[in-house]
Amino acid sequence: MTTQLLRVHNFMVSQDGFGAGENQSLEHPFGDAADPAALFSWAGATASWPMRTEPGGSRGLDDYFTRDWARNIGAEIMGRNKFGPQRGPWQDHDWRGWWGEQPPFRTPVFVMTHHPRPSFTLSDTTFHFVDADPATVLARAREAAQGKDVRLGGGAITIREFLDADLVDTLHVAVSPVNLGSGSRLWESPDELLDRFHRDVVPSPSGDVMHHLFWRR
Amino acid sequence: MTTQLLRVHNFMVSQDGFGAGENQSLEHPFGDAADPAALFSWAGATASWPMRTEPGGSRGLDDYFTRDWARNIGAEIMGRNKFGPQRGPWQDHDWRGWWGEQPPFRTPVFVMTHHPRPSFTLSDTTFHFVDADPATVLARAREAAQGKDVRLGGGAITIREFLDADLVDTLHVAVSPVNLGSGSRLWESPDELLDRFHRDVVPSPSGDVMHHLFWRR
Numbered sequence: 160m161t162t163q164l165l166r167v168h169n170f171m172v173s174q175d176g177f178g179a180g181e182n183q184s185l186e187h188p189f190g191d192a193a194d195p196a197a198l199f200s201w202a203g204a205t206a207s208w209p210m211r212t213e214p215g216g217s218r219g220l221d222d223y224f225t226r227d228w229a230r231n232i233g234a235e236i237m238g239r240n241k242f243g244p245q246r247g248p249w250q251d252h253d254w255r256g257w258w259g260e261q262p263p264f265r266t267p268v269f270v271m272t273h274h275p276r277p278s279f280t281l282s283d284t285t286f287h288f289v290d291a292d293p294a295t296v297l298a299r300a301r302e303a304a305q306g307k308d309v310r311l312g313g314g315a316i317t318i319r320e321f322l323d324a325d326l327v328d329t330l331h332v333a334v335s336p337v338n339l340g341s342g343s344r345l346w347e348s349p350d351e352l353l354d355r356f357h358r359d360v361v362p363s364p365s366g367d368v369m370h371h372l373f374w375r376r
Numbered sequence: 377m378t379t380q381l382l383r384v385h386n387f388m389v390s391q392d393g394f395g396a397g398e399n400q401s402l403e404h405p406f407g408d409a410a411d412p413a414a415l416f417s418w419a420g421a422t423a424s425w426p427m428r429t430e431p432g433g434s435r436g437l438d439d440y441f442t443r444d445w446a447r448n449i450g451a452e453i454m455g456r457n458k459f460g461p462q463r464g465p466w467q468d469h470d471w472r473g474w475w476g477e478q479p480p481f482r483t484p485v486f487v488m489t490h491h492p493r494p495s496f497t498l499s500d501t502t503f504h505f506v507d508a509d510p511a512t513v514l515a516r517a518r519e520a521a522q523g524k525d526v527r528l529g530g531g532a533i534t535i536r537e538f539l540d541a542d543l544v545d546t547l548h549v550a551v552s553p554v555n556l557g558s559g560s561r562l563w564e565s566p567d568e569l570l571d572r573f574h575r576d577v578v579p580s581p582s583g584d585v586m587h588h589l590f591w592r593r
Contacts, residue, residue, distance in 0.1 A: 218546050218591035219576035223440045230447045329435050359436035359581045374435035 163301050164308040164328040167318055168228045170345070171198040171333045171368070177342035178315030185244045188257065190342055198335045201365040209263035220364050224331060233304025235264050236296055238317030239272040240343070242286070248274050255281060267303040269296055271317060293324045315343035325355070330373040333363070380518050381525040381545040384535055385445045387562070388415040388550045388585070394559035395532030402461045405474065407559055415552045418582040426480035437581055441548060450521025452481050453513055455534030456489040457560070459503070465491050472498060484520040486513055488534060510541045532560035542572070547590040550580070 172178050183190040189198070202208050206216030207226035216222070240246075243254050256262060262284040275288045289296050300309045311321055321327050332349065349371050352358070356373035363370060389395050400407040406415070419425050423433030424443035433439070457463075460471050473479060479501040492505045506513050517526045528538055538544050549566065566588050569575070573590035580587060 217574065219574060219589045220578050220587075222591075223444060223589075226447070227440060227444070230443070357434065357436060361437050361578065361581075364576045364578075370437075372436045372440075374439075 163233075163304060163306065165297060165311055165321065165326055166232070166308055167311045167313070167327060167330040167332070169202055169224055169331060169333060170313050170315075170318065171202075171335060172315065172345045173198070173335055173337050173339040173342075175338045175340065176344050176346045176348065177339040178313060178318075178345050179339075179343045183240065183244060188244065197337050197367065198333075201333060201363045201367045204365060210258075220361070224333075224370060227331075228310070229265075231307050232266060232310045233307030234266050234300040235268045235310045235312045236300050236317070236321075237268060237270055237312035238314050239270055239274075240316065241312055241314045242270045242272075249276055252276060255279060256286065258284075267300070268312075269300050269303075271296055293321050293326055297321075297326055315345040318345060322352070328375050330356070330371075332371045332373075333368040334371060335368050380450075380521060380523065382514060382528055382538065382543055383449070383525050384528045384530070384544060384547040384549070386419055386441055386548060386550060387530055387532075387535065388419075388552060389532065389562045390415070390552055390554050390556040390559075392555045392557065393561050393563045393565065394556040395530060395535075395562050396457075396556075396560045400457065400461060405461065414554050414584065415550075418550060418580045418584045421582060427475075437578070441550075441587065444548075445527070446482075448524050449483060449527045450524030451483050451517040452485045452527045452529045453517050453534070453538075454485060454487055454529035455531050456487055456491075457533065458529055458531050459487045459489075466493055469493060472496060473503065475501075484517070485529075486517050486520075488513055510538050510543055514538075514543055532562040535562060539569070544590075545592050547573070547588075549588045549590075550585040551588060552585050 170178065179189045201221050202225050204217055205222040205225040206218050207222050208216065209228060242256055245251060245254060261282045264284045266284065268284055268286045270286055270288050272288050273290050275290050278285055278287045289299065297309065311318060311327065332345070352373055355376060357376055359372040361370045361372065387395065396406045418438050419442050421434055422439040422442040423435050424439050425433065426445060459473055462468060462471060478499045481501045483501065485501055485503045487503055487505050489505050490507050492507050495502060495504045506516065514526065528535060528544065551566065569590055572593055574593055576589040578587045578589065
């Protein structure tokens, strides 16, 4: 089979369905979310978390989720709000993402924005900026992925657009027991997707989150 | 990190700890196990099961286990009893494994046997036959894996030898609710390993098996 899936991995939302709080900024990339650590701790404890900087870490169930993030991925698509805190026309081309000189993606990355800017490369990741609809961006990402799958990196608004266009094949969302009250909404309830997706729900052994695993019917 | 792990994946045992029944043969590769399908059905239903021959299949929790089987693997080690039903000196060099002309391994495979025979290649899998202790075979497999991990494919006796030599880094065993009563024993109880390993226990959404995920303390 040579199908190129569009996959969402390790996307973290609050119990009430928000991927980030309001008022995202450089200092607060998850906005008013009171405690972003509550969304991320299950993943940060695993050996394969891409942003991990020290050795060690667990290799149990949660690590299956973090290590699947890079498996057979040839490109990523992300929304501009994941790429950085600026909104509107670029004021600062020196901003090259949150991830330093060695971004974890190691593939082409397509950043969706109404304000294109020149592509650039950091280590083995190249960022492209595209002003196009989801289906068009996905077609470009698939071509760049050279037969491998494409990861949809978020944030919530971007994932929502691809879900509404029925372009997502698999979706892993870790639902945290915190409530944010407002912010970027992924869904009102995960049950919204059951008309189009199968789902497994699995509690993290960390006790912090519920893993929701969706795949297309 | 460049550690090359030794990993066991999707190894299926009965509730009473047997990986196969007695009297394994060409017709009954799992021996007297009354219903091998009861051991395998959770895996066979997934999209990524390596022996899958038709499209479709689930992409939920169980598929994370089957699709991790090939991720970052550069070599496999297996016991001779996994390779085929013959015992003692080879009577039939035409036997080239259970898997047909396109074995799913797609790496070098090291078959442990007291009766070496010449290596041979089928598609992108090469089988080598080695008469050596676990540590020596692992060193050869690591070199062949060129920086990737090594999979320990079974059967139960072979996994037990590597566990006793403390060479296994991660171990995924799917415990089926059937009792076999006799056969190749992996353990008396999974709790035996808790002095040396962390463990997560996760029920399969299929309802058939419990996944035991061990990683080294």
